[in-house]
Amino acid sequence: MATRAFLLTSLLLSCLLQICSGAYFSSLQRTLIVTASPKAGEVLKSGEDKITVTWGLNQSYPAGTDSAYKTVKVKLCYAPISQVDRAWRKTVDHLTKDKTCQHKIVSQPYKASNNSVEWTIEKDVPTATYFIRAYAYDAEDQEVAYGQTTDAHKTTNLFGIEAITGRHASLDIAAVCFSAFSVVSLCGFFWVEKRKSRVAK
Ligand SMILES: *[C@@H]1O[C@H](CO)[C@@H](O)[C@H](O)[C@H]1NC(C)=O
Ligand SMILES: *[C@@H]1O[C@H](CO)[C@@H](O)[C@H](O)[C@H]1NC(C)=O
Numbered sequence: 001m002a003t004r005a006f007l008l009t010s011l012l013l014s015c016l017l018q019i020c021s022g023a024y025f026s027s028l029q030r031t032l033i034v035t036a037s038p039k040a041g042e043v044l045k046s047g048e049d050k051i052t053v054t055w056g057l058n059q060s061y062p063a064g065t066d067s068a069y070k071t072v073k074v075k076l077c078y079a080p081i082s083q084v085d086r087a088w089r090k091t092v093d094h095l096t097k098d099k100t101c102q103h104k105i106v107s108q109p110y111k112a113s114n115n116s117v118e119w120t121i122e123k124d125v126p127t128a129t130y131f132i133r134a135y136a137y138d139a140e141d142q143e144v145a146y147g148q149t150t151d152a153h154k155t156t157n158l159f160g161i162e163a164i165t166g167r168h169a170s171l172d173i174a175a176v177c178f179s180a181f182s183v184v185s186l187c188g189f190f191w192v193e194k195r196k197s198r199v200a201k
Contacts, residue, residue: 028145033147037050043162044122045164049121075101075132076102076121
């Protein structure tokens with residue numbers, strides 16, 4: 001019984017850790033070059049300031065690299081300064097379903113070059129440090145490649161956004177983890193109940 005409880009707890013904890021750090025272990029090829037208008041360290045205002053993002057295929061990859069790319073989604077991603085030197089988060093590997101990329105800027109058919117979009121920062125973007133990432137998706141809507149304005153460790157070219165409302169991103173992240181935890185706990189609860197009723201029969 002103690003072992004089972006221990007296993008269940010570990011399972012819950014590891015699920016929670018994975019969900020919170022966006023860990024779905026996959027490594028995508030970084031074939032897109034993405035640039036954005038804010039200078040490193042610049043602080044912009046949500047609901048007012050605009051960001052220009054450009055993206056395209058890195059031409060050093062051989063022709064055909066992008067043959068499976070169908071759509072591109074450009075996202076605003078949260079880069080918590082406090083995470084920068086926590087190696088255990090392995091930010092490089094946790095690229096797909098990244099919970100820190102919550103704000104979609106644009107989604108459109110893939111084109112190898114000359115893509116550009118001007119985006120007014122939405123009002124609900126909370127105060128935090130950010131970068132921009134673009135994902136390429138295949139016909140099955142799976143991420144197949146990406147590009148971003150920062151390095152693999154999310155330390156360079158970061159810019160700030162200041163919310164008019166004073167909302168802070170850590171609240172959003174806490175909310176995501178909390179709801180994920182609730183779902184996981186509920187599943188765990190039903191699993192335990194089901195086992196109990198099976199034992200009773
Ligand atoms: C393009 O790809 C090459 C080869 O992977 C890489 O060395 C180079 O840094 C990339 N260029 C940019 C601007 O990311
Ligand atoms: C991209 O734009 C440049 C200059 O505006 C132009 O010379 C080039 O042909 C364009 N490339 C594509 C693929 O449209």
